[in-house]
Amino acid sequence: MNKKLMFLALATIGFAGCNGGFKQGDGGMLYNIHTSKGGAKLKEGDFVSLNMILKTDKDSILNNSYDSGAPIYSPMPKVQTKGDIVSGLSLLGEGDSATIKVSVDSLRKNGQQVPPTFKGKYLVYIVKIEKVIAKGALNEKVFQDRVMQYINGQKDALKAKEPAKIDAYFAAHKDLKFTKTASGLNYVITTPGSGPNVAPHDTAIINYTLRLTTGKVIETSEKAVAVKEKMSINPMNPYQPIPVVIGEGRVVKGWDEGFQLFNKGTKAVMVIPSSLGYGDQGSQQMQPYTPLVFEVELVNIKHPDPNAPKPAAPQMPMQMPTTAPATK
Numbered sequence: 001m002n003k004k005l006m007f008l009a010l011a012t013i014g015f016a017g018c019n020g021g022f023k024q025g026d027g028g029m030l031y032n033i034h035t036s037k038g039g040a041k042l043k044e045g046d047f048v049s050l051n052m053i054l055k056t057d058k059d060s061i062l063n064n065s066y067d068s069g070a071p072i073y074s075p076m077p078k079v080q081t082k083g084d085i086v087s088g089l090s091l092l093g094e095g096d097s098a099t100i101k102v103s104v105d106s107l108r109k110n111g112q113q114v115p116p117t118f119k120g121k122y123l124v125y126i127v128k129i130e131k132v133i134a135k136g137a138l139n140e141k142v143f144q145d146r147v148m149q150y151i152n153g154q155k156d157a158l159k160a161k162e163p164a165k166i167d168a169y170f171a172a173h174k175d176l177k178f179t180k181t182a183s184g185l186n187y188v189i190t191t192p193g194s195g196p197n198v199a200p201h202d203t204a205i206i207n208y209t210l211r212l213t214t215g216k217v218i219e220t221s222e223k224a225v226a227v228k229e230k231m232s233i234n235p236m237n238p239y240q241p242i243p244v245v246i247g248e249g250r251v252v253k254g255w256d257e258g259f260q261l262f263n264k265g266t267k268a269v270m271v272i273p274s275s276l277g278y279g280d281q282g283s284q285q286m287q288p289y290t291p292l293v294f295e296v297e298l299v300n301i302k303h304p305d306p307n308a309p310k311p312a313a314p315q316m317p318m319q320m321p322t323t324a325p326a327t328k
Helices: 085-089 103-107 141-170 223-227 254-263
Strands: 030-035 049-055 061-065 072-075 097-103 122-133 186-191 194-197 203-211 217-220 241-244 267-272 292-302
Touching: 049 141, 085 097, 085 122, 085 203, 103 122, 103 194, 122 141, 141 241, 141 267, 217 223
Parallel strands: none
Antiparallel strands: 030 097, 049 061, 049 072, 049 122, 097 122, 186 267, 203 217, 203 241, 203 292, 267 292
16 A cells, blocks of 8 residues: 555544534543444454544644545554544444544553643544445455555546646736746746846755645745744744755755746745646645645755765655644
8 A cells, every 4th residue: 555645543633523412432532423324334454535624622723634635545543542533433434424532631641642732631533434445354455456446546536636726726816927837837936036046956045835726834934924824833843944955856846947947035936736746646745636836935045065075865855845833
């Protein structure tokens, strides 16, 4: 199975739901099943595709799979602690939906990870089970073939939707006059810079904010943006411009091309199609065929030292720089 699938066993944050109608489960868990189709319930080893909205019990949204336009894929993991999210999911089958409140105290008592800055009684998950492929007695090859057939079908659907997502962004930002390059990169310079453009092998010092075409912020190097967008703030994050080597395949193609169009002081918006981003595989934060919107500022340009020793190993290719999410 694709290693980039999101595993529910790693989920450590939750979503707050309704106040009434909850039943008591094991380990302090509360659950409210909104829709039940009466099908077989999830079992360990089954493949599940689901949508999940993540919130604190104070109604602060932390994550929402609907933003990416595609569900989460995962093998159904083993229950780690009575009353954990996997326990709640085992009450559901294909087509079912529920709000599941997981007791933070219970998780902590059993040694499960909880965000250290989390303040609240529950981690609460609002989930909709979109698809289940039961493992049952299927041999591994047959099971994996069925899973990949489903995933590839979902990818094809995402690919077909990508142009409409980009067009919707342009329609919502008619004040920005984008230029489209031969590769498909769209960019607009909102504040001109001065001096020579970035050249291959230069290090661009940049501030950036990554958004989906819906406007949702995924990452930023600027604390003011993180606070404005109500992102959770990591005190270990310096929130400062980052250095990026351009033209050596160390970042996504859209950055390698785009920054060579800019000079020092430039502020710009780049709309990067998936062919110049994370492609048909996506990333930990991105579904396949996801177009990216970058608001960037080129703070400075550093030229390579011709006398400097060559690095022993290159940076990991095709990876955007990441920042931990931001808290007031």
